[in-house]
Amino acid sequence: MAPAVPRSGDAIFANVERVNAELFTLTYGAIVRQLLTDLEEVEEVNKQLDQMGYNIGIRLIDEFLAKSNVTRCVDFRETAEVIAKVGFKMFLGVTASVTNWDNEGTCCSLILEDNPLVDFVELPDTCQGLYYCNILSGVVRGALEMVSMKTEITWIRDMLRGDDAFELQVKLLKQVPEEYPYKDDE
Amino acid sequence: AREVSESCMDSLLTEIVSSYTNVLYASKPELAARRIEAIGYQVGHQLSERYTMERPRFSDHLEAIKFICKDFWSELFKKQIDNLKTNHRGTFVLQDDKFAWVSRMSSTDNSTSTQEPGNKTSEASSMHLYFPCGIIRGALSNLGISCAVSADISNLPACSFVIRIKV
Numbered sequence: 001m002a003p004a005v006p007r008s009g010d011a012i013f014a015n016v017e018r019v020n021a022e023l024f025t026l027t028y029g030a031i032v033r034q035l036l037t038d039l040e041e042v043e044e045v046n047k048q049l050d051q052m053g054y055n056i057g058i059r060l061i062d063e064f065l066a067k068s069n070v071t072r073c074v075d076f077r078e079t080a081e082v083i084a085k086v087g088f089k090m091f092l093g094v095t096a097s098v099t100n101w102d103n104e105g106t107c108c109s110l111i112l113e114d115n116p117l118v119d120f121v122e123l124p125d126t127c128q129g130l131y132y133c134n135i136l137s138g139v140v141r142g143a144l145e146m147v148s149m150k151t152e153i154t155w156i157r158d159m160l161r162g163d164d165a166f167e168l169q170v171k172l173l174k175q176v177p178e179e180y181p182y183k184d185d186e
Numbered sequence: 187a188r189e190v191s192e193s194c195m196d197s198l199l200t201e202i203v204s205s206y207t208n209v210l211y212a213s214k215p216e217l218a219a220r221r222i223e224a225i226g227y228q229v230g231h232q233l234s235e236r237y238t239m240e241r242p243r244f245s246d247h248l249e250a251i252k253f254i255c256k257d258f259w260s261e262l263f264k265k266q267i268d269n270l271k272t273n274h275r276g277t278f279v280l281q282d283d284k285f286a287w288v289s290r291m292s293s294t295d296n297s298t299s300t301q302e303p304g305n306k307t308s309e310a311s312s313m314h315l316y317f318p319c320g321i322i323r324g325a326l327s328n329l330g331i332s333c334a335v336s337a338d339i340s341n342l343p344a345c346s347f348v349i350r351i352k353v
Binding site: 027028031051055119 | 187188189190191192193194195197198199200201202204205209210221224225226228229232233236261262
């Protein structure tokens with residue numbers, strides 16, 4: 001039997017090597033600032049952050065699978081729950097919630113009320129149009145792609161733009177069925 | 187204090203280096219290096235500002251460098267610098283016997299031969315070092331000390347940072 005899907009990432013987060021979040025947050029802020037200087041166009045910065053996130057996501061999924069013992073989720077609903085409760089917790093130390101499902105169960109929102117990426121961040125007016133946390137959507141997209149789920153991810157709410165939370169809409173575009181070289185009961 | 191997983195920080199570092207060296211300034215490694223250093227500089231400057239807020243000013247360069255070796259390094263790496271040397275003429279060598287950001291890198295990047303770092307790996311390692319060099323330069327600059335910082339990893343996993351104070 002495959003182990004049950006964990007419902008929380010607390011235990012995993014407690015056991016991984018951790019670093020000072022201030023260092024992480026300020027490093028991310030410095031990257032965004034440097035990219036704004038180098039690329040000039042906000043739209044280009046959004047793209048670059050998304051690409052960096054994607055690159056991280058396609059690598060991080062291995063660590064996620066190894067440490068979480070998640071083998072396979074029965075459906076996209078379960079996948080979303082696992083990302084929100086286990087994935088976010090195990091890397092960022094915070095938990096997201098999942099809401100706003102469509103009828104087909106292929107589109108939902110991840111809500112993040114506490115986000116270490118934006119501690120001490122205030123955006124100047126010149127940064128209108130910047131999706132400051134775009135690296136996050138890239139990570140989720142990249143990680144899901146590695147487990148055969150093509151998704152489209154959109155920011156619906158953003159606390160840096162005055163909203164009360166971060167809302168990331170995750171839409172499943174295509175799921176490529178995987179051929180497993182083993183059976184569940186092995 | 188709030189923490190995140192080490193993989194988050196490692197992933198950011200990897201992406202800073204690969205974005206700047208392979209994408210944004212692919213044909214200009216010197217510019218890429220300068221940008222990576224600049225990102226580190228900002229981080230060091232801000233962190234040093236935060237960590238010295240409630241502290242009296244340092245009386246001399248040595249005091250400031252000792253702060254970097256002990257308090258500052260501990261905040262970042264949960265350990266102190268292992269060895270500090272100086273020629274008493276403005277050059278300081280800070281050695282971390284097991285520097286986190288290169289020890290993990292060298293063990294993950296060379297999948298087969300750890301003994302024989304290829305050219306690509308050492309090039310990538312040196313690119314990774316601009317970030318911590320920038321952090322140290324930024325931290326000292328916030329303390330009113332302008333300097334140049336370079337790193338030496340000929341003795342892995344130890345890493346030495348050479349600080350030359352400008353007079």
